[in-house]
């Protein structure tokens with residue numbers, strides 16, 4: 001087997017630099033919450049392939065479902081010859097997603113494609129072009145999704161022109177409030193700002209949908225106050241604007257509910273999902289009100305590989321495993337443990353500026369100075385590298401890449417979780433001593 005060093009050299013020779021690599025290692029094997037690299041080193045995985053491995057790497061039932069399906073048929077294209085797993089999975093998701101109304105589901109290949117299709121459905125159904133997205137949002141890298149994504153470098157830089165009719169307003173990022181206010185005395189200025197937004201940026205009659213992540217993923221695990229989405233939805237509803245919840249990262253149990261928006265008591269018109277749906281196979285979905293989903297004409301939606309049978313079978317196994325293994329309850333427990341530990345880090349280490357979380361979506365923001373809140377980008381990189389050396393894989397988030405966002409598989413054992421948290425603590429100690 002080739003070693004990391006050789007493979008990195010080959011990677012640099014044959015693959016463009018654009019697709020980034022957080023860690024200079026190649027995988028040999030992955031199981032549960034552990035990854036072994038080609039040099040034989042074992043890592044606890046707090047990245048989960050960016051929130052994809054919620055059910056754990058190579059879950060036995062998921063692998064079995066994929067193997068079984070591969071022995072029957074791998075691809076017929078749903079548009080040519082249909083297959084049951086597509087229908088079965090749609091049925092399950094229609095029942096599982098929030099919303100006491102009739103729903104339908106469309107499958108695609110990725111999160112970005114899910115976002116693109118939700119927008120297509122929303123525009124078709126409302127006959128309006130406008131889209132409202134948020135600061136620090138991440139909705140994908142295809143050109144429409146990228147137009148909705150917020151971070152300039154590295155995501156958007158050099159890729160203009162973007163899709164027109166995208167309008168952007170501040171998110172409920174309380175630690176760095178765009179209005180300089182404090183919750184709850186702010187009286188949810190950020191959400192109520194939407195009314196003013198219609199006066200100064202775009203008239204409501206022009207807007208098809210408002211798209212929001214219920215908890216910011218790439219934006220840094222930012223958890224809005226509980227009223228945020230209720231207020232937004234109320235204003236949207238009054239103006240005939242659809243609410244799209246982008247659950248690509250927050251969905252499938254990460255916040256200890258199947259979908260994070262459930263915490264807010266809001267029923268979105270359309271929900272996008274992908275990442276951890278199919279245990280690692282590429283699959284995305286849009287679930288929404290039947291009358292909206294049925295609006296585009298026959299042939300207006302779809303794709304050659306969209307809703308691939310292997311991915312649908314894997315996703316059905318993932319849903320079964322969520323029930324069998326009680327992964328929502330497990331997410332709650334993991335979240336409590338991580339939040340408690342991160343709060344202890346806050347008490348001990350001045351570099352920790354903020355800790356916040358919802359279920360197992362817990363973020364820790366690092367700063368150079370607690371007063372100025374200057375983001376500690378270099379320090380975060382240093383911490384992540386220290387952790388890798390000691391056998392823990394993590395990824396950063398946030399507009400300044402200064403937020404630690406654990407996305408460990410929910411199948412992680414207590415021992416592996418403790419091992420990972422201890423390594424982070426050692427990293428913070430190391431930083432503290434070298435300051």
Ligand SMILES: Cc1ncc(COP(=O)(O)O)c(C=O)c1O
Nearest residue numbers: 110111112138139140217248249
């Ligand atoms: C909230 C959200 N939406 C969309 C996407 C895009 O998903 P994909 O990378 O599968 O295209 C991501 C990816 O990180 C995401 O976090």
